[in-house]
Amino acid sequence: MENRKDQIIEAALKRFAHFGFHKTTMNEIADDLRITKANLYYYYPDKSTLILDVVCKIATDLQADEKKVIDQYANNFMETMFKLIELRGDFTRKYYIFHINENLDWIKGIDIYEVMEDFYQRDVALLKCLYEKAMTHEGLVLDNVDEVARAMVEIQKGVSFIHTISDMITGIPNDANVDKIIESQKRAVKLIFEARLAK
Amino acid sequence: MENRKDQIIEAALKRFAHFGFHKTTMNEIADDLRITKANLYYYYPDKSTLILDVVCKIATDLQADEKKVIDQYANNFMETMFKLIELRGDFTRKYYIFHINENLDWIKGIDIYEVMEDFYQRDVALLKCLYEKAMTHEGLVLDNVDEVARAMVEIQKGVSFIHTISDMITGIPNDANVDKIIESQKRAVKLIFEARLAK
Known part of the structure; x- marks a missing residue:
């Protein structure tokens, strides 16, 4: 059972x-x-504890899917990065309602920071794993793979906030923003990695 | 007078x-x-119109100072980018109170989007100007200077939102975050440009 x-x-x-x-x-x-x-x-x-476990489940599912994509890496770094971005976009589309028109009280009441810190560390670990593969097999040149992975998690989160913030200000729920988020993240990945891949 | x-x-x-x-x-x-x-x-x-003009004044002053820094560029691209980041940090520290504990009603009532779009275009133009100088004088390699400038404005804004958002959630006004913002932005600039500069 x-x-x-x-x-x-x-x-x-x-x-x-x-x-x-x-x-x-x-x-x-x-x-x-x-x-x-x-x-x-x-x-x-209380509902807050339940919400926290639901958020954990979504993130755990997402990271399991991301791991699968990375495990399937076959000398196609840029394509794999884009797949990861699309995958996260799919999750955001699916659970978009979580972000909109919610008051944030449940976030204040619970121990979300530890959970978020844990997700962050796992995001960084996943990206590092991909970068190390691409360095070995595809000639990706990175001085400090750990720092690059951390910077990328920040950049991807950051460029997605740009579009989320404008939603918060207009107050218009709009899941078309997911496309803008994906577009920004892909632009950032191209900018950072394209020139670093051995042709 | x-x-x-x-x-x-x-x-x-x-x-x-x-x-x-x-x-x-x-x-x-x-x-x-x-x-x-x-x-x-x-x-x-009404107060909203006055606030808008005040915001415009701050942004115009900031962009004038940024132009001065770029005009003084002398084969020190990375240093110039860092100076620009520090300069924006100084402005944020100085006007930090604008961001905290404010309700956002004044933003909804006024024509802020046009103004913001205008600032964005000027930010992009300023960065393009610096990148073109660095391409000519310092061997900076960029395929598409316009796209890079746009991506950089997004990335810098984005990584600064990461720290602002956590403020919004905790509700704790904390201008120590400016240091974290500057740190993130410098990390992003290093990540993107360091390998692209001819040694």
Whole structure:
């Protein structure tokens, strides 16, 4: 039997992805699972903790998919980087509602920083792994692979914020921005790596 | 005699820089200038328009200072880029209070997008000017100087957002972040240009 916590996370994820964190109640999640509210609260005493586990699940799934892409690397560094960017774009499109029209209170109440730090370290490790492969097999020239991986995670996050911020200001939910984010990130990758690859 | 509008902008800037947009009243600005409120409202019917002109003044001053740095370029591309980053950091430190604990209503009410677009184009033009100099005099290799300038403006803005966003979430005004912003931007510049400069 599947772990009960996993079932709860799965049900919550479905609700959240459709209606957002704010509009989903613990009652609805319990109803979806045909369990009592008391039973749900036994596993998750508050919604914030559940949200945190849902966010973790999404990120873990994404990073597992990214690892698969990197494992399939075959002397096509630029293409692999672009695939990773597209993959992250797909996740953002799928879970876009998480970002919009949400108040940020749930983020303040929980231990999100440790989780975020952990994701960051895993993002850096994944990119390093790809860069090392490309250095060995494709003549990618990097002085300091660790620093480049860190800078790339920052740059990719940063260029995606540009478009997210303008959303926050206009207040218009607009998942067409994902395309702009992907475009910016690809431009940054080309700028940084194209000249460094041995032809 | 100095233009009356310039005097108003100057007085407003002083107040805003100390107390923020929100806590400054039109009355206080009129008092500082020893003019009547009616006289002030003759030039600026609402605070939003005045804020916009103040923001324009700051950006224009910054870009004038940046132009000076670029005019002084003397075969020291990396150093010049770093100087530009430091200069922008100084401005951010000086006007940091503008970013914190402000509600964003004034941004929604006014024609900020056109102004921002104009700043963006001027930022790109300034960087292009520096890159072209470095290509001629220092062997900087760039395929498409226009695209690189655009990508750099995005990257620099983006990596600065990373640190600003975490401020927004914690809610802690913290101008120590300017150092982190500068550090990120320098890391990005090194990553992108160091290998492209002829030794």
